[in-house]
Amino acid sequence: xxxxxxxxxxxxxxxxxxxxxxxxxxxxxxxxxxxxxxxxxxxxxxxxxxxxxxxxxxxxxxxxxxxxxxxxxxxxxxxxxxxxxxxxxxxxxxxxxxxxx
Numbered sequence: 821x822x823x824x825x826x827x828x829x830x831x832x833x834x835x836x837x838x839x840x841x842x843x844x845x846x847x848x849x850x851x852x853x854x855x856x857x858x859x860x861x862x863x864x865x866x867x868x869x870x871x872x873x874x875x876x877x878x879x880x881x882x883x884x885x886x887x888x889x890x891x892x893x894x895x896x897x898x899x900x901x902x903x904x905x906x907x908x909x910x911x912x913x914x915x916x917x918x919x920x921x
Contacts, residue, residue, distance in 0.1 A: 842901055849897060850890075860886040 852858070854865055854875070862882035866874050877883045 838901070838905055842898065845901070846894065846897060849893065853893070860889055 854873070859865065859875070860877070860882065862879065863875055863877040863886050866876050868874055875886065877886055
């Protein structure tokens, strides 16, 4: 929505780029977690049909543990991405002479 209002704004383009990077790396991370042995204990991946997978857990406690671990993975993933973006922007600003004199 912001990019529709401000077509030449660098902030909206940067936000869209960061969002696309987050989405792509999150898909890779979740795929790695689902298709390796890094699944939560008590949960497993089941194939319903060709290309249609679901995660099933043994009980209620495992279900909530799976959801909590997925949320923590996302939060850590987002925090790491934000740290890397802020570092990259500070390096670029330093090279271009932007900052505190």
